[in-house]
Amino acid sequence: MNNLTFSSHYARSVLYGLQQTDVPTDELLLLRGIDPEVIRQPRARVPTEQFIRLFRLVWSALDDEFMGRTTRPCKVGHFHLMGSLVVHCDNLEAVIRQSIRCYRLFSDDILIELILEGEEAELRMTHRRPELDPDSFLVEWLLLVWHRLIGWLIGRKIVLSHATFQHPLPGHFDEYRFVFPCRCTFEQDHNSLFFSKNYLAMPVTRSPDELDAFILSSPRNLLIWTDDDDSLATRVRRLLEEADAASLPNLDWVAEQLHTTTYTLGRRLKSEGSSYQKIKDNLRRDQAVIMLSRQNLSITEISTQLGFAEPGAFSRAFKHWTGLSPLAYRKQDQ
Numbered sequence: 001m002n003n004l005t006f007s008s009h010y011a012r013s014v015l016y017g018l019q020q021t022d023v024p025t026d027e028l029l030l031l032r033g034i035d036p037e038v039i040r041q042p043r044a045r046v047p048t049e050q051f052i053r054l055f056r057l058v059w060s061a062l063d064d065e066f067m068g069r070t071t072r073p074c075k076v077g078h079f080h081l082m083g084s085l086v087v088h089c090d091n092l093e094a095v096i097r098q099s100i101r102c103y104r105l106f107s108d109d110i111l112i113e114l115i116l117e118g119e120e121a122e123l124r125m126t127h128r129r130p131e132l133d134p135d136s137f138l139v140e141w142l143l144l145v146w147h148r149l150i151g152w153l154i155g156r157k158i159v160l161s162h163a164t165f166q167h168p169l170p171g172h173f174d175e176y177r178f179v180f181p182c183r184c185t186f187e188q189d190h191n192s193l194f195f196s197k198n199y200l201a202m203p204v205t206r207s208p209d210e211l212d213a214f215i216l217s218s219p220r221n222l223l224i225w226t227d228d229d230d231s232l233a234t235r236v237r238r239l240l241e242e243a244d245a246a247s248l249p250n251l252d253w254v255a256e257q258l259h260t261t262t263y264t265l266g267r268r269l270k271s272e273g274s275s276y277q278k279i280k281d282n283l284r285r286d287q288a289v290i291m292l293s294r295q296n297l298s299i300t301e302i303s304t305q306l307g308f309a310e311p312g313a314f315s316r317a318f319k320h321w322t323g324l325s326p327l328a329y330r331k332q333d334q
Contacts, residue, residue: 005045013137017068043323093200155205164188
């Protein structure tokens with residue numbers, strides 16, 4: 001998908017560990033072209049390239065792949081080392097078990113288990129010092145990393161049947177459909193991902209050279225993994241991205257392109273935790289954030305290109321999406 005942006009919640013979470021140190025965080029962010037004031041806004045969005053730079057900044061400044069959320073740092077390079085070992089495994093089950101052994105060497109705080117007692121495979125993540133991860137970001141991040149890495153290694157998207165989390169329903173739950181595209185339940189006994197055991201016998205298809213390239217681009221390939229995302233919401237967004245932003249098609253047209261009825265389309269989107277209006281709003285929000293970073297476009301021009309009747313309507317919508325007016329957002333991005 002194009003013009004992706006990320007919730008400022010995640011940006012604040014990435015920065016959390018660094019902010020517990022004496023490092024002048026704001027100065028480092030500004031040097032990397034990242035505005036700390038935008039990150040502090042509860043509903044603001046961070047463009048993809050800035051978000052990737054933010055991850056790399058924190059990893060480098062802390063020399064810690066766990067971003068200051070464990071008792072001892074997991075020095076940068078551990079993930080690459082683990083990948084270099086598991087890429088030679090015969091199948092996915094061997095990959096997971098070898099990775100678990102590696103993590104036991106990396107940290108005493110993070111416990112990862114593969115549980116095969118039920119009808120499905122369960123990948124369980126436990127933080128033994130949860131007070132170091134108060135918003136559960138590290139747990140969420142590591143589950144995402146494992147899900148996407150092991151799927152990449154076998155060249156298949158691993159479809160999750162459901163996921164459980166120990167923490168309460170978060171305020172950023174709308175982001176979960178991109179992070180964990182399945183049914184998610186909260187305040188459960190464990191942090192776990194569930195998927196078919198059939199994946200465990202699938203062979204590793206990646207080479208060591210491909211793994212090196214994957215790590216070199218990290219975290220890009222972990223954050224942006226939509227090429228194989230066959231969710232209906234993603235398919236609808238792709239159709240809208242190909243349309244003229246000033247006159248996005250209606251639900252009837254989208255349903256026709258997907259060879260279904262408007263009722264069925266709406267029902268299936270609802271089952272994914274989405275809606276046609278929400279997809280349209282999120283697309284225009286992301287496009288607006290990107291456009292505002294281009295100083296040659298006026299607010300009026302952006303408003304017209306996004307199909308708003310007048311700049312005031314665009315300003316009201318943008319403030320609803322991000323908590324900032326377009327002018328305030330642009331001023332902070334300068």
